[in-house]
Amino acid sequence: MLPLEFSDLSYAVGDTRIIRGISARIEAGPRTVILGPNGAGKSVLMRLCHGLLIPTGGRITWHGARNGDVRRHQAMVFQRPVMLRRSALANVVYGLELAGKSRRESGLRAMDVLEVVGLAPYATRPARVLSGGEQQRLALARAWALGPEVLFLDEPTANLDPSATHDIENIINAIHASGTKVIMTTHNLGQARRLGDEILFMSNGRLMEHTPIDRFFREPASAEAAAFIKGELPWQ
Amino acid sequence: MNSLGEAFIAAWQLLAGFDAELAQVVGLSLQVSITAVLIATLIGLPLGATIAVERFRGRQMLIVLLNALMGLPPVVVGLLVYLLLSRAGPLGSLGILFTPQAMIIAQTVLIAPIIAALSRQTIEDAWREYEEQLRSLGARRLTAGMTLIWDTRFSLLTIVLAGFGRAVAEVGAVMIVGGNIDGVTRVMTTTIALETSKGDLPLALGLGIVLISLVVVLNALVAVIREAALRRYG
Numbered sequence: 288m289l290p291l292e293f294s295d296l297s298y299a300v301g302d303t304r305i306i307r308g309i310s311a312r313i314e315a316g317p318r319t320v321i322l323g324p325n326g327a328g329k330s331v332l333m334r335l336c337h338g339l340l341i342p343t344g345g346r347i348t349w350h351g352a353r354n355g356d357v358r359r360h361q362a363m364v365f366q367r368p369v370m371l372r373r374s375a376l377a378n379v380v381y382g383l384e385l386a387g388k389s390r391r392e393s394g395l396r397a398m399d400v401l402e403v404v405g406l407a408p409y410a411t412r413p414a415r416v417l418s419g420g421e422q423q424r425l426a427l428a429r430a431w432a433l434g435p436e437v438l439f440l441d442e443p444t445a446n447l448d449p450s451a452t453h454d455i456e457n458i459i460n461a462i463h464a465s466g467t468k469v470i471m472t473t474h475n476l477g478q479a480r481r482l483g484d485e486i487l488f489m490s491n492g493r494l495m496e497h498t499p500i501d502r503f504f505r506e507p508a509s510a511e512a513a514a515f516i517k518g519e520l521p522w523q
Numbered sequence: 524m525n526s527l528g529e530a531f532i533a534a535w536q537l538l539a540g541f542d543a544e545l546a547q548v549v550g551l552s553l554q555v556s557i558t559a560v561l562i563a564t565l566i567g568l569p570l571g572a573t574i575a576v577e578r579f580r581g582r583q584m585l586i587v588l589l590n591a592l593m594g595l596p597p598v599v600v601g602l603l604v605y606l607l608l609s610r611a612g613p614l615g616s617l618g619i620l621f622t623p624q625a626m627i628i629a630q631t632v633l634i635a636p637i638i639a640a641l642s643r644q645t646i647e648d649a650w651r652e653y654e655e656q657l658r659s660l661g662a663r664r665l666t667a668g669m670t671l672i673w674d675t676r677f678s679l680l681t682i683v684l685a686g687f688g689r690a691v692a693e694v695g696a697v698m699i700v701g702g703n704i705d706g707v708t709r710v711m712t713t714t715i716a717l718e719t720s721k722g723d724l725p726l727a728l729g730l731g732i733v734l735i736s737l738v739v740v741l742n743a744l745v746a747v748i749r750e751a752a753l754r755r756y757g
Contacts, residue, residue, distance in 0.1 A: 385661050386661065
């Protein structure tokens with residue numbers, strides 16, 4: 288269903304303009320990282336793309352959508368995983384059944400995905416008693432099980448320690464390798480460098496630049512991006 | 524002091540001997556209040572869940588109204604149901620005034636708002652946490668509502684038990700619509716009120732002990748369930 292295009296996209300709550308006229312085109316393939324300081328509007332942009340928020344101006348177009356139902360072909364993982372009060376396996380099955388899969392098919396698929404993210408031994412554990420890192424891996428498994436064309440990740444490791452972050456990043460790369468388009472937000476430059484192929488740099492509700500990762504770090508085009516890189520990596 | 528002691532002893536003898544009159548009164552109490560709680564849950568839970576997840580005009584007003592109805596005085600409920608069921612009332616043709624059915628209706632009216640208001644709060648708090656995730660997974664309102672009810676089931680059970688506690692301990696409503704007829708519509712609370720005024724303290728005290736024990740056991744049950752659920756499901 289890609290490419291995904293924004294034209295003059297805006298979002299405002301009352302008088303507060305959170306997204307201020309963004310135009311961009313996101314192609315299939317490269318891992319896209321939406322980078323920027325807190326409050327730049329990254330998460331809101333992602334929610335607009337995923338359809339959780341309705342734009343107050345401009346348009347979002349999925350150019351490659353074959354039928355009207357673009358929601359079925361995308362999934363999202365949130366900063367704080369929301370787990371239902373049931374087993375880890377049942378959490379994955381829940382998503383699959385909502386997507387219209389049969390109970391049997393869902394169970395098999397869910398078990399496969401838990402295996403891949405290393406949670407198979409915890410399948411019958413209540414999801415909410417898992418650690419933060421395990422819950423986020425489970426959230427990734429739940430999203431991945433749906434076999435989405437596009438996976439949105441909103442600061443997926445913001446609350447995690449380095450080791451859990453490492454696990455999550457490996458899974459994100461595996462999802463990318465399986466052919467799913469990964470679009471994620473982060474404010475962490477190290478993570479952007481490790482996981483990004485292209486950068487959309489946002490500041491104050493505006494898209495400041497949209498460049499391949501190498502060029503972004505070598506020669507940021509905007510003063511804001513240069514200041515952000517310098518602020519985050521003052522030793523460079 | 525002496526008469527109080529004697530009354531206690533007599534009350535224990537009634538309890539220990541499974542006194543027929545006492546058992547009958549306790550049985551009717553449970554029957555009326557349990558039925559009322561079941562009906563009130565069937566009404567209040569879906570209502571609370573709907574208000575929790577839907578957005579519509581007048582929603583805030585409805586929430587204020589429901590919260591206010593939680594404090595409804597039982598005697599006023601009794602009076603309203605009495606007027607409704609009395610011979611000249613709109614439902615007079617049913618002929619159920621002064622029957623256990625009338626008492627069930629009164630207690631249902633009394634506790635349905637409690638169950639609706641408290642479950643609305645519980646489910647709405649959960650909705651706030653789950654909304655984006657459930658919408659992202661493509662859950663429609665009805666599915667989301669069912670998921671929320673299932674996920675908050677232990678809190679909801681606590682609410683239902685609280686409703687039962689309120690129903691079984693209430694006097695005013697059942698007194699008015701039941702009429703406190705011996706062997707027909709006498710429940711624990713109305714019997715206590717009557718026997719006390721008649722001076723038959725052993726029966727009143729015996730029923731009082733049953734009632735208090737019931738409330739204590741209920742609350743212990745609530746605590747145990749919550750504790751177990753927290754440990755098991757987080």
